[in-house]
Amino acid sequence: MVITLYSDRRSHDVADIAGGVARASGCLIGVHNVMLVAPRVAGGEGHHPGYQVHDPLDSAQEATAWLARTSRRQPLTLVALCGAPNEQVLAAFDASDRVLLLCDPSVASIRGTQRTLKLCGSLGYGIEKTAVVLHDFPDDGPLSPADAAAALRREILWAIPARAAGQAAREAAFAALAARLIAPA
Numbered sequence: 001m002v003i004t005l006y007s008d009r010r011s012h013d014v015a016d017i018a019g020g021v022a023r024a025s026g027c028l029i030g031v032h033n034v035m036l037v038a039p040r041v042a043g044g045e046g047h048h049p050g051y052q053v054h055d056p057l058d059s060a061q062e063a064t065a066w067l068a069r070t071s072r073r074q075p076l077t078l079v080a081l082c083g084a085p086n087e088q089v090l091a092a093f094d095a096s097d098r099v100l101l102l103c104d105p106s107v108a109s110i111r112g113t114q115r116t117l118k119l120c121g122s123l124g125y126g127i128e129k130t131a132v133v134l135h136d137f138p139d140d141g142p143l144s145p146a147d148a149a150a151a152l153r154r155e156i157l158w159a160i161p162a163r164a165a166g167q168a169a170r171e172a173a174f175a176a177l178a179a180r181l182i183a184p185a
Helices: 011-029 060-073 087-095 107-122 145-152 167-182
Strands: 002-007 034-037 051-054 077-082 098-103 130-137 156-161
Touching: 002 011, 002 060, 002 087, 002 107, 011 077, 011 098, 011 130, 011 167, 060 077, 060 087, 077 087, 098 107, 107 130, 107 145, 130 145, 145 156, 156 167
Parallel strands: 002 077, 002 098, 034 051, 034 077, 098 130, 130 156
Antiparallel strands: none
């Protein structure tokens, strides 16, 4: 299974969330070789025991070929990408079983997620492939997850709490998200 986590901005958040999902997924499926393709960012969670980290792929052709090979050998590959949609991002989307669009409470992130949802729709990806995961929405913030769902006109798959909620709450959210993603259909 290949799952791509994508945000048009904030690579440290994408790497952090992908790392949390990788750790939780490895525990759930009983393997410690979940493959993670993630940006290495200063202050991010680029390396953890329990999963293998590979640098992002350089080209669309490399991404397609590498993900096809890896998905045959690994039970789960997580791809963390950020930045403007480009050929590499679209190749990862095409090779993925699921595409998780990460959205924080900023207006820029919500608008970026709206654009990406529109792009995914134009590529023929349905709700079964593309989902929205919210992160860092504070409990007392001006924008609630329900507000984000209304703005995106999309049901939210999961919400990862803000860091202020504590590491235990975040780890529980990663575990619950991983369980939902890898549960048999």
